[in-house]
Amino acid sequence: MRLTTGTKVAALLATTALLAAGCSSSDAGDSAGSGDAGDSGDTAAAGPVDLTFWTWAPNMEKVVDLWNAENPDIQVTVNKQDGGDPAVTKLLTAIKAGSGAPDIMQAEYQKIPTLVSSDALADIAGNVGDDVASGFPEGVWNGVTLGSDAVYAVPQDSGPMEFYYRADVFEELGLDVPTTWEEFADAARTVNEADSDMYLGTFSATDAGWFTGLSQQAGASWWGIDGDAWSVDIDSEATKKVADYWGGLVEEGVIDNKPMYTPEWNAALNDGTQIGWLSAVWAPGVLEGNAPDTAGTWEMAAMPQWDASAPATGNWGGSATGVTTQSEHPEQAAEFITWLNTDQEAVNALVKEAGIYPAYTPAQAEALAEPPAFFSNQENFYELAGEIADTAGSFTYGPNVNVAFSAYNDAFGKAAESKSQAEFLDAVDTMQSTTLDDLKNSGFNVSE
């Protein structure tokens, strides 16, 4: 190590000249090493293959240990990352630089088009058996193929949205679980009337994925592929309906306007001033971590509906595992991620250690036999979750989700702060124009 480093430092001085001359760094895409601290993973034939795996799922190394024990020839090392965005940021930088990317990468579904567009994820269609696809719900599988013949990742977990509420407080206030959004609004009013500090929920301008899920439930799909061109349809009737609804409740003052995932929100979950949460199937873990003392008081139900006769839900969160274009061992990497996400033993471990809701249907029954510990009072938790998951609508993500999401943060942040219903609708327009302009400026084919 020490010797090679000396050489590297010398090489550094040499390469700087190249860089100064404006040397493009887009070459070396496949030839550069897997980039992990100079491991010598040269020849696949000689010795075991070392793979690095960037993931933010907790305890993933315990699941990977199972694999490593049984596969001495393919050893996987977990590099824990910050959740979601930072990992993608780093991966894209490494792709741009031509080296430094891991072999295997956890990616949220909404990031996959961005990653594919930056040539970060390898097409592993040839390495993944046909039987794998059939085990995933069609909507989920579409998220990793982007509607093409390629396969860019194997789905790991999904996040169908559900309604979580404090059953004890509901009982105290004589409230029924709202089944429509109209009932939800009435319930919000009742809750806030009972105690002006108490809310049924909050409109969080910092969680774009949450609003996306709500829009998906209403029937929106923000991007689309139209032949050889992208379309952007954020300002559809469906999204506007959702924005209008929440803007109305925030303006009325019966729904809070503060972001989620702040210490303040945690405190509100603890002291019972936030008594509801429109969240996803992974919510038990978050509630348990943030408000451990409220165990046994929460219950989960289906989302309130726009049309009670056609129940629907959206997705918030969920991720897949892909192989990067810089991996020198895509075959072995694909083998590992297929095992990770479809093998019964692996899926059981993922549920137990990482607390995820597996996307692979055949493995669900065994892995999800018990309700999450925090919801032991709700025996049929996963049964219900499965029924709800089946109602998820389809949603297409585009190659500039980050742009749309950061526009969401800014525009809805302003709207939530002003507590004005009209501004909520303006925010949707801002998101639409920002996202569309960005696609056009980047040179994507865009149909309008």
Added chain:
Amino acid sequence: MTTHAPTSAPRAGSRPAASSGTRRPTSPRPGRKADRGVGERPSAVSTGILLLGAAYCLLPVLWVVVASTKSGGELFSTFTFAPSTHLLDNVGDLNAYRDGLFWRWMLNTAIYAGVGAALSVIVSAMAGYALAKYRFRGKTVVFNLLLAGVLVPGVVLAIPQYLLLAQIGLTNTYWSVLLPSIISPYGIYLARIYAAASVPDEIVEAARTDGASEARTFAAIAVPMMLPGLVTVFLFQFVAIWNNFMLPYIMLGDDKLFPLTVGLSGLLNQGASQPALYTLVITGALLSIIPLVGLFLLLQRFWQVDLAAGGVKA
């Protein structure tokens, strides 16, 4: 400022960092103790204001101390400054996180900041000495260029530095954080001031007359004279590297190489489907401040940053 004094004579005696770095700043000036009591009543107002300032600065630190004694639930349910009894549990949890990874972050931080600052001192001292003690063509240009480095923020440099180091596969290594941390425009600036103030020209000249080489003059004569100032440069750069977030954040993918700032911020940013690990972060913040406080107390007397050596030309 009234007279243009020769470089060394009056200054040598008056600048603590220059020649009397051993003098403790808290100790009264000679002759002062004797005056105390004669028209020197302690002023309640001045003491009060100063203590108010101290309280303002200590408040968030006190908060960390109290908060780190709370369990996850208590952190959000009991009164902010009401302490609890879970400090050891929290330290235990932190210790258990990914097999004691936190201590690895501590060690990494010590390496990045310690080794980086030490190397930075050497480089800065040489450059500062050259700029202060030699007259040569291009001196002003070189100094201005080096100093212009402070104009470009680290956020801007992180990506090009990454692309550069990626060319030779040094990203995601200790070197990727260490090497860029060595060059410090502020360090060079300070070293130049210290060299100008603490190394009299006559002594350098005398050494040359005795036939000492330039390198020897620097190492054996100038460096010891600059030493108190160089300790300040070390501390300065130590804190700068310690505080740097962007560079390691971009360069490192393996969390075993992370420094504390990046590691702790990762515990906060777990993504939507995981709860942020507030108790771990707060306990970690407390533990990470302790060694730095120790370092400050230990080297307190070296914290004498003279940014404008021209201040004492009386």
Added chain:
Amino acid sequence: MTTTTSPPRTGTTRPARRTRRRLAPWAFLSPAIALFVVFLALPILYSVYMSFRTEQVSGLGLGADSRTEVWNGFSNYAQSLADPEFLASVGRVGIYGLLVVPTMLGLALLFALLLDSRRTRARGFSRISIFLPYAVPAVISSLLWGFLYLPGVSPFYYVFDQLGWDVPSLFSSDLVMFAVANIAVWGGTGFNMVVIYTALKAIPSELYEAAELDGCTQKGIALRIKIPIVVPSIIMTSVFSMIATLQVFAEPTTLKPLSNTISSTWTPLMKVYRDAFVRGDLYSAAATSVIIALATFVLSFGFLRLVQSRAFGQEK
């Protein structure tokens, strides 16, 4: 210098020594220059190069080879300068600077004078306490203050509540600037205090004795002797604080997820970060950073002149 006559012991001739002495400064400077070139100059040049480029996507932009880098002239610059969000962020930083720099340096000067006053007690304790925040990384200090700001968990708001006061949240659009500025003041006062205090310590005590004999009060000494003497230090700290102000990034970025009022382009550097890392547009981010660096340069140009004339005047 020219009168040096002692014969060189090692047999080196005089011209050889002179050559060596001419080369010596460059030898001493070489590590700094090499590192500067590699880790500052080249990245800067590369940024400048990128600021004139852009990436063009073709078709759907999916799959390999769908992106090509092309020259883009001054378009990135034009775009940045015409971006209302960027201009707003510049204005914000201007106000922020006017808030932070005088407050921080005013407090630093006040504390330094009090530390230097014989009539103040608890000096050692106060000095280390006020300096302590300097050791807390901005990422952590912002989190700590975040806890103290958020009405739901803040002890201050708890007290306000008990008193029946209705104090608006520090994260409301009117006050968020103060919330961010406070963190910078908290973190920076101690360091600047030490700088000014160092200058105060260097004042020969005979000066005071003379003043005291003349019947000067402590306050009079502070105003008429101490402050004028530390003015150069204050100027220097002002300039360095100004530069740091223009580069404010970590504090608002850490506070951002806690509020609705800090947008992703709240400060110029946050815009750079968003463009580069969130939007993946390194090119316009590079252009914006060049603009920021140039603006900083223009603002601190006077300072460089100042450094030359004040700090290093005695070397001439």
